[in-house]
Amino acid sequence: MRLLAYGGAVDFVDHYLKISASLARDSLRHFVEGVVAHFGDEYLRKPNEADLRRLLYAAEERGFPGMMGSIDCMHWRWKNCPLQFKGLYSGRPGKPTLVLEAVASYDLRIWHAFFGTPGRCNDINVLDRSPLFNDVFEDRAPAVNYVVNGHQ
Structure with missing residues (x-):
């Protein structure tokens, strides 16, 4: 394995x-x-309300109020990409690439992972296609309040 x-x-x-x-x-x-x-x-x-409260509290204690975790994209070369997909998944050096978007919290727990869709994807394109914020846009996300620079 x-x-x-x-x-x-x-x-x-x-x-x-x-x-x-x-x-x-x-x-x-x-x-x-x-x-x-x-x-x-x-x-x-997905994180529930208790998880979000814990993550937001821990981030605020570390000086990052309102932060649940850190988001990043990793670009992996697809060595054995089938010939018919090479044009769809062309990456930075012109080689087939898969993009993984992930959100990890301070305790190294991964709360979100998304493999980007075909196309010449940079991190912004992947985030635009990602379902990461769907719950927020569709009013399904838990209500969480936090204060930044004295503003709630």
């Missing part, structure tokens, strides 16, 4: 472990289903 997590191809994994590609895929699927079943309720969810 570590080889797959670090980006090893299934063909390499089946050769390394001496198992078939289909067994490697099935094993990975079984592993992921187990992780979701065991950790899903606690770790694979």
Whole structure:
């Protein structure tokens, strides 16, 4: 599983472990289903109101009032990109690239992850396409009040 997590191809994994590609895929699927079943309720969810209060308080104590976490985009070269997708996922050096947008809190917990859509994507394009703020725009986000420079 570590080889797959670090980006090893299934063909390499089946050769390394001496198992078939289909067994490697099935094993990975079984592993992921187990992780979701065991950790899903606690770790694979959006922050609730109590989480937001805790995160906002911790950020304010560190001098960052109103901050839930830090957002960043990572650009990963897609080494084995299928030929038909190379033009869609062309990255900075002209090589196929996947973009991952993530939000992590001070305790290194990842609260949001989004793989950007096709196209020549910079971080702003990815954020524009991201579902990160959908709950805010659709009035589904929990109400959270905070003070910045004396203004609520």
